[in-house]
Amino acid sequence: MDTVGYFYIRNLFFVQTLRLHPELAGRPFWVDRSGRVLAHSPCLEREGLRPGLSARRARRVAPQAHRLEYRPEDYRGAHELFCHIAHRFTPLVEPSSPGEIFLGLQGQEVRTAQALVAEARDLGFEATVAIAGSRLTARLAGRLGGPGCVLLPPDEEVAFLANRSIECLWSVPRKVRDRLGRMGIHRVADLQRIPLQTLIARFGPQEGLRLFEAARGRDLHPLRATWPPETLEAEARFDGLADRLLLERHIRALARRLSALLAEGGKRCGRLRLELREEDSYLPLSEATVLGPPASGENRLALAALRIAERMSPRRPLEGARLVAEDLRAASVGQLDLFAPLKAMENGKEEFQAYLTLRFGTGTLRFCSELAGSWRERMLGFLLVES
Numbered sequence: 001m002d003t004v005g006y007f008y009i010r011n012l013f014f015v016q017t018l019r020l021h022p023e024l025a026g027r028p029f030w031v032d033r034s035g036r037v038l039a040h041s042p043c044l045e046r047e048g049l050r051p052g053l054s055a056r057r058a059r060r061v062a063p064q065a066h067r068l069e070y071r072p073e074d075y076r077g078a079h080e081l082f083c084h085i086a087h088r089f090t091p092l093v094e095p096s097s098p099g100e101i102f103l104g105l106q107g108q109e110v111r112t113a114q115a116l117v118a119e120a121r122d123l124g125f126e127a128t129v130a131i132a133g134s135r136l137t138a139r140l141a142g143r144l145g146g147p148g149c150v151l152l153p154p155d156e157e158v159a160f161l162a163n164r165s166i167e168c169l170w171s172v173p174r175k176v177r178d179r180l181g182r183m184g185i186h187r188v189a190d191l192q193r194i195p196l197q198t199l200i201a202r203f204g205p206q207e208g209l210r211l212f213e214a215a216r217g218r219d220l221h222p223l224r225a226t227w228p229p230e231t232l233e234a235e236a237r238f239d240g241l242a243d244r245l246l247l248e249r250h251i252r253a254l255a256r257r258l259s260a261l262l263a264e265g266g267k268r269c270g271r272l273r274l275e276l277r278e279e280d281s282y283l284p285l286s287e288a289t290v291l292g293p294p295a296s297g298e299n300r301l302a303l304a305a306l307r308i309a310e311r312m313s314p315r316r317p318l319e320g321a322r323l324v325a326e327d328l329r330a331a332s333v334g335q336l337d338l339f340a341p342l343k344a345m346e347n348g349k350e351e352f353q354a355y356l357t358l359r360f361g362t363g364t365l366r367f368c369s370e371l372a373g374s375w376r377e378r379m380l381g382f383l384l385v386e387s
Contacts, residue, residue: 002105002106002107003104003105003106003107003108003109003131003132003133003154004102004103004104004105004131004132004133004134004135004138004223005090005102005103005104005105005109005112005113005116005129005130005131005138006100006101006102006103006128006129006130006131006132006135006138006139006141006142007082007086007100007101007102007103007116007127007128007129008099008100008101008127008128008129008130008139008142008143009078009079009082009099009100009120009125009126009127010099010125010126010127010128010147011039011125011126012075012078012079012098012099012125013031013038013039013075013098013099014039014040014041014042015124015125016074016075016078017029017031017039017068017074019283020074021068024066027041027066028040028041028043028044028062028064028065028066029041029065029066029067029068030044030049030058030062030065030066030067030068031067031068031069031070032055032058032067032068032069032070033070034070035054035055035056036051036052036053036054036055037049037050037051037052037053037054037055037058038051038070039051040058040062040065041065044061044062044065047061047062048061049061049062049065055067072098073286073287073288075098075099076098076286076288077275077283077284077286078098078283079095079098079099081123081283082099082101082120083095083101083227083228084228085116085119085120086101086103086116086227087227087228089103089112089115089116090103090104090105090112091104091225092104092223092225093225093226093227094223094224094225094226094227095226095227100139102135102138102139102223103223104223104225105131108131108151108153109131110131110149110151112129113129113131113149113151114129114149116129117129117147117148117149123282126147127147128142128145128146128147128148128149128150129142129148129149129150130142130145130149130150130151130152131149131150131151131152132152132154132157132217133152133153133154133157133217133218134157134217134218134219135171135219135223136169136170136171136214136217136218136219137152137157137160137161137217138152139170140160140161140164140168140170141160154217157216157217157218158192158216158217160217161188161192161215161216161217162187162188162189162192163187163188163189164187164188165186165187165188166180166181166185166186166187166188166190166191168188169188169211169214169215171210171214171219172210172211172214173207176203176207176211179203180211188215191211191215192215192216194212196208196209196212199211199212229326230328231324231325231326231328232258232261232262232265232267232269232324232325232328233258233322233323233324233325234254234255234257234258234261234322234323235254235320235321235322235323236250236253236254236320236321236322237319237320238250238317238318238319238320238321239319240279240317240318240319241317241318241319242317242318247309247318247321248306248309250321251274251302251305251306251309251321251323252302252306254305254321254322254323255298255301255302255305255323256298256302258301258323258325259296259297259298259301261325262296262325262328262331263296265328266330266331267296267325267328267329267330267331268293268294268295268296268328268329268330268331269291269294269295269296269301269325269326269327269328270290270291270294270326270327270328270329271288271289271290271291271325271326271327272288272289272291272301272304272305272308272323272324272325272326273286273287273288273308273323273324273326274286274287274288274305274308274309274312274321274322274323274324275321275322275323275324276309276312276314276318276320276321277318277319277320277321277322278314278315278316278317278318278319279316279317279318279319280316281316284320284322285312285314287308287311287312288308288326289304289307289308290327291304293350294327294329295350295351296331297350297351297354299351299352299354299355299358300350300351300354301323301325302354302358303354303357303358304354305323306358
């Protein structure tokens, strides 16, 4: 792998927002992410709205536009779909932020880039694939170029960067770029003329070397194959399932199967995802929750999955469901200990609480937890209340 591909889905947020909110078709809207405009309707460009604009400014510029709050889970499914597509072309896939994926390529694979652009177009998205010698220059070329394929030969990277602002070196921390500005270095060409020893003396060994390499379009860290992530999953297929109670039974069965897989592999789940696939839908409904502490027991997985399902509102009958265990961690190793029974009871209280909640509901648990302080007292309180 001697070149880097930058797979950039340019309108991912706009297209996916319309698919999640079809009622906004033909209406002006923008997506608010941490007080900044993330994406907006094309019709709002005439009014001066652009990505990165502050939310306060956006409200003044387009008061009639509908504002949507950014939810990562709304766009994660589309991003992961493109990661799967990219993995069909190369085994070296490193996902970045939603809509941005780095690829390891063998030379200038223009046909691969064209195929990725065509795959995105078939799904209704607009994409750019830039090929360069490093992540830094590939991402910059992809952002500056239009839809389609962009090719930047490695021997042209220094000249490509020379006349650009120092702000284009996105791999350099913001505080370092600000410091360069205070020193009067505003163009990459100015940075290219400074010797390595001078940069190391001024910024230290690590930052000095990073600046020297970045000014020439090089990365210090190679690409990492981080896709697909390690997961365990259990899946069920339906034939137009519309009964909510029957769905809950299937979810419990999936939790039982997933718990067995985790126990077999000696793993615990730190993050649980539930995916529901509707009929005639290209992307599943997806919601996730973080389990704290990580779990592998059937009851905790089932309770967490049912709570996720309560937040999901399918509009059509379902043809499948998938329960995915993410952020896998090794299960703790059991040790011979005189107090092992008491420790096992204490460590397993979350699993037992989940069982009681599934069996009797949350009211009794809440009442008992308010009465007693220790776990044994809470158990005794529960038995007394039930008797």
